[in-house]
Amino acid sequence: MKSSNSENPALFSKGFLQNPYPAYSQLREMDPVHQVRFPDGQLGWLVTRYEDAVEVLKDPRFIKDISKLYDGSMDQMSVFTQNMLFSDPPDHKRLRGLAQKAFTPKLIAGMRNHIQEIADGLLDPLSDRSSINLIDEFAFPLPIIVICEILGVPVEDRDKFRLWSNSLIEGTSGEIGASMFDHMNQFIQYLGQWFAKVREHPGDDLISQLIAAEEEGDRLTEKELYGVVSLLIIAGHETTVNLIGNTILALLEFPEQQNLLREHPEMIPQALEESLRYNGPVEFSTSRWASEALELNGKQIRPGDLVVVSLNAANHDPAKFKNPELFDITREKSPHLAFGMGIHFCLGAPLARLEGEIAIASLLERFPDMQLNIDKSELEWRPGMIVRGVKEIPLSIQ
Numbered sequence: 001m002k003s004s005n006s007e008n009p010a011l012f013s014k015g016f017l018q019n020p021y022p023a024y025s026q027l028r029e030m031d032p033v034h035q036v037r038f039p040d041g042q043l044g045w046l047v048t049r050y051e052d053a054v055e056v057l058k059d060p061r062f063i064k065d066i067s068k069l070y071d072g073s074m075d076q077m078s079v080f081t082q083n084m085l086f087s088d089p090p091d092h093k094r095l096r097g098l099a100q101k102a103f104t105p106k107l108i109a110g111m112r113n114h115i116q117e118i119a120d121g122l123l124d125p126l127s128d129r130s131s132i133n134l135i136d137e138f139a140f141p142l143p144i145i146v147i148c149e150i151l152g153v154p155v156e157d158r159d160k161f162r163l164w165s166n167s168l169i170e171g172t173s174g175e176i177g178a179s180m181f182d183h184m185n186q187f188i189q190y191l192g193q194w195f196a197k198v199r200e201h202p203g204d205d206l207i208s209q210l211i212a213a214e215e216e217g218d219r220l221t222e223k224e225l226y227g228v229v230s231l232l233i234i235a236g237h238e239t240t241v242n243l244i245g246n247t248i249l250a251l252l253e254f255p256e257q258q259n260l261l262r263e264h265p266e267m268i269p270q271a272l273e274e275s276l277r278y279n280g281p282v283e284f285s286t287s288r289w290a291s292e293a294l295e296l297n298g299k300q301i302r303p304g305d306l307v308v309v310s311l312n313a314a315n316h317d318p319a320k321f322k323n324p325e326l327f328d329i330t331r332e333k334s335p336h337l338a339f340g341m342g343i344h345f346c347l348g349a350p351l352a353r354l355e356g357e358i359a360i361a362s363l364l365e366r367f368p369d370m371q372l373n374i375d376k377s378e379l380e381w382r383p384g385m386i387v388r389g390v391k392e393i394p395l396s397i398q
Contacts, residue, residue: 010023011023011036011046012038012039017381017383018377018379018381020283020310020312020313021312021313021316021325024048024310024312024313024316025316027046027048027313028048028049028313028317032047032048032049032052032297033045033046033047033048033052033296033297033298033299034046034047034048035299038306038308038385039385040385042306043306044287044305044306044307044308045296045299045301045305045306045307045308046308046310047296047307047308047309047310047313047314048310048313048314048317049297049313049314049317049319050314050315050317050319050320050321050337051317051319051320052296052297052314053285053309053310053311053313053314053337054314054337054341055296056285056288056296056307056309057285057309057337057340057341057342057344058341058342060088060089061290061291061292061294062288062289062290062291062307063088063288063289063291064085064086064087064088064092064286064287064288064289064344065086065087065088065091066086066287066289068088068291069289069291069303069304070304079184079188079223079226079227079230080168080184080226080227080230080231081227082221082223082224082226082227082228083095083224083227083228083230083231084096084099084228084231084344084347085231085235085286085344086227086286089343092343092344093343094219095220095224095228096343096347098209098210098213098219098220098228099206099210099228099232099347100347101209102150102206102209103347103348103350103351104350105350108350108351108354109350109354111146111351111354112354112358115142115146115354115355115358116358116362118142118145118146119138119142119358119359119362120362122137122138122141122142123138123362123363123366126138126366126397127366129397129398130396130397130398131373131394131395131396131397132394132395132397133392133393133394133395134244134245134248134363134392134393134394134395135241135245135389135390135391135392135393136392138244138359138363139240139241139242139244139245139359139393140162140237140241141158142240142244142355142359143236143237143239143240143241143352143355144158144161144162144236144237145158146236146237146351146355147232147233147236147237148161148233149205150205150206150232150236151205151206151207151229151232151233151236152198152203152205152206152207152208153194153207153233157190160186160190161233161234161237163183164183164184164186164187164234165233165234165237165238166382167179167180167183167184168180168183168184168234169234169238169382169384169386169387170382170383170384171384187230188226191226191229191230192226194207195207195211195225198211199211199215206232207229210225210228210229211225232348235346235347235348236348236351238281238386238387239281239282239346239348239352239387240281240351240352240355240356240359241281241389242281242282242387242388242389243272243275243276243281243352243355243356244355244356244359244360245389245390245393246275246278246279246280246281246388246389247271247272247275247356247360248360248363248370248393248395249279249372249376249379249390249393250274250275250278250279250327251271251360252370252371252372253327253376254326254327257271257327257328257329258364260329260330261329261360261364262364262368265361265364265365267329267330268357268360268361269353269357270329270330270331271329271360272353272356272357272360273333273334273336274327274328274329274331274334275327275356276315276334276336276338276339277315277321277324277331277334277336277338278315278327279312279388280311280312280315280336280337280338280388281338281387281388281389282311282338282339282340282386282387282388283310283311283312283385283386283387283388284308284309284310284311284385284386285308285309285310285311285340286344286386287306287307287308288306288307288308288309289304289305289306289307290302290303290304290305290307291303308385309337311337311338311340312388314337315336315337315338320335321334339352366397367395367397367398369396369397369398370395370396370397371395371396372393372394372395372396373394373395373396374394379392379393380392
């Protein structure tokens with residue numbers, strides 16, 4: 001892997017999707033700020049070392065709002081980018097502040113008993129079964145039910161949200177078809193109809209609060225309302241789905257760690273942090289662009305250059321983590337980057353951690369003998385430049 005090869009076939013191939021870590025190891029050693037053609041056709045820089053990743057995530061010269069550099073007409077998903085994830089100060093602080101109120105650690109901690117009830121309600125019907133699909137029957141419904149309740153959207157529409165979310169995420173693999181735009185339009189139409197209902201009958205949910213802010217005129221525009229709510233629906237469950245799935249896969253891959261966790265369930269929060277580091281649910285940072293000419297680890301970055309951080313590559317950097325290829329729940333507190341860093345640190349991190357703790361504890365207690373039903377090599381990893389997770393995890397549970 002040499003820097004001159006901007007179209008390295010190993011990157012973003014099917015083999016890379018299955019296991020990107022050998023490629024990351026090569027890049028960190030030989031070309032840690034690597035020019036590459038991303039799956040959507042854009043040429044940019046891929047950052048794989050921890051130290052460089054932190055610099056990019058924290059440096060305000062790497063901006064998120066592409067419209068500051070290019071004509072906004074370039075962005076075909078403008079409604080879905082009118083939110084805090086794709087904005088810079090001062091808009092970022094305003095947009096994040098409106099949603100932050102629903103995700104404070106205190107409020108999230110108060111949801112523990114209710115989330116446990118949801119988990120139990122999903123697992124009870126599975127207890128007499130010999131096998132389950134972990135993603136479809138537990139890892140997906142748990143967080144989508146929770147975020148639907150926080151936002152105030154109908155839980156019974158969760159399969160629609162999953163379809164739309166999958167379509168948007170898989171679109172980042174570069175294979176953008178007509179169905180993706182159909183799903184985007186369906187999502188926007190759904191939100192418009194739901195916002196109309198909430199305006200007629202507001203409640204105490206987060207969407208009602210956001211609509212009130214939008215009607216005040218100076219706090220949230222209509223496009224931002226769509227952008228913030230669509231982000232919360234998608235990001236509000238995607239991270240946790242893959243956190244649960246990837247953690248169970250790691251525990252099955254390292255049975256001695258699973259046994260240790262069963263003997264010491266108080267270590268579940270620590271195990272989750274190690275899972276976030278070992279095979280995090282978000283593969284790459286969202287796009288950033290250089291607002292001015294600068295140097296990054298010896299590479300000359302020009303104004304307007306696209307820069308993407310591989311969070312999982314940074315989390316396997318041996319300069320920061322001892323024996324990074326080992327899943328070790330006894331590892332000391334981890335400064336991993338799974339939730340990002342800086343002003344764009346994941347808003348929903350406290351909720352994802354709580355849902356993950358409850359999910360893993362419940363699964364270990366209910367199904368102490370669970371095993372993967374297929375060979376690990378047969379797992380199908382989801383395409384796209386955002387999430388790292390598998391489509392299905394078939395488990396034998398007795």
